[in-house]
Amino acid sequence: MTLHAAPALTHPAYEIMNPEAPGPWVVTCDHASNAVPDWIAGGDLGLPPWDMARHIAYDVGAAGLARVLARHLESPAILARFSRLVIDPNRGEDDPTLVMRLYDGSVIPANRRLGPAEVGARLDRLYRPYHGAVETLLDGRRDPAILAVHSFTPQLKGRAPRPWQVAVLHSHLDQRLARPVLERLGRESDLCVGDNEPYSGHLPGDSVDRHALRRGRLNVLVELRNDLIATPEDQEAWAARLAPLLAASLLDARRTDHG
Template sequence: MTPPLPALAHPAYEIMNPEAPGPWVVTCDHASNAVPDWVAGGDLGLPAWDMARHIAYDVGAAGLTRALARHLGSPAILARFSRLVIDPNRGEDDPTLLMRLYDGSVIPANRRLSPGDVAARLDRLYRPYHAALEALARGRGHERGRPAILAIHSFTPQLKGRPPRPWQVGVLHSHLDQRLARPLLERLGREADLCVGDNEPYSGHLPGDSIDRHALKHGRLNALVEVRNDLIGTPEDQEAWAARLAPILAAALDEATARPTSRPEAWRTAHG
């Protein structure tokens, strides 16, 4: 029996286009910088300018996610809470699940968290988001690695004290399953005006993260796409990037599903 779709709107998440027939589930773990009013009175103790930058959410990623979902004719799920409240792209046992210091900024409300504080954030935000994402993916069936999980993130052009990041877009992937990432990187690499990061600006395998939880553990095709946030700051920029990326993503998915190594175990055997 197909499980019922989760609610479209919940304090922890928003679901867009739940009945869309496309082969993707587009996710945005870091869509929002919102702090629920029951978390430290709705204020983590950071100035507004800190809450508006990449430490609190992935700038521009929500708009890009919505635009890509439209172009790909597929559903999307977006978290509705700041990564500083609790990070849905971390495992429950990850020490960075609740950040106390991030890119030079101390998060005052996270300095002394009680076990009850942590449990409330897990139970009211983190776990409902992941349950809804899994229900959305499972409700779409499972055929030759589909639905493919497409995780959308953005990255800042430069961290404090670090060199500038030259990449406009990066594809993050795990060594455990590169069936979709490889053809996607090949196609992006043909775009002469793009500097494309292969597992840049971050490593693509983090045990317990969203891709590990919802793609690798279920044999679903997957890719995590990072776009530099100064390139997607406006709705017009987000739409332009979505229009550019969607056909590249669609072609990469067609290639990945057409290959004989369409299961992750077969891919790992064929590629060592």
């Protein structure tokens, strides 16, 4: 396994795993990390450790799953190395939730009075380098398909439990790959599968919109409920189950795409 980190920064914005791998995918993980660079409020957003360890700070288990899926699919992966609470790489630059002040019942003290200069620094040092690296990785490959890996929490505060074990999020603008993935997952009798659940997969300006929809690239966003991928063993098991299904779905999508 080869890892490449972003150069010339005290806190690299991303890491790339297996950049030369021959597979047809690029695996992305926007919410891989709960890290806060030391140049932001001394590396502390003012939240207690238990808050930084839950889904508001990152997608629990998603980084490990993304790495194992990339290995199974013999494809590169790129993972962000900063918390979504610092700045959310899965939001457009003009999205009001780009930097969250309040999330699932927790106020983020270091973000409460954030000014344009501070947001601009986070964009320039973290958000834009990450997205630039994603695009460079994609542009360097022939007809890549994007596999965006995320996880979701079993229950938000004050909300009903979420029954889905795995979810496929997609935009109405391009369902070429999502539909075959959903069809195959639907044949798995032991799974409760979310189709654009627990939330919609279309968000203008998000990572899929930016790197896939605007460029016509095949794409699918897969989310696992985070209690199911909490350990390396769980991540290995799910990756082993999902990788053949994803590979077969990509073949289906390309057959249909090419008539």
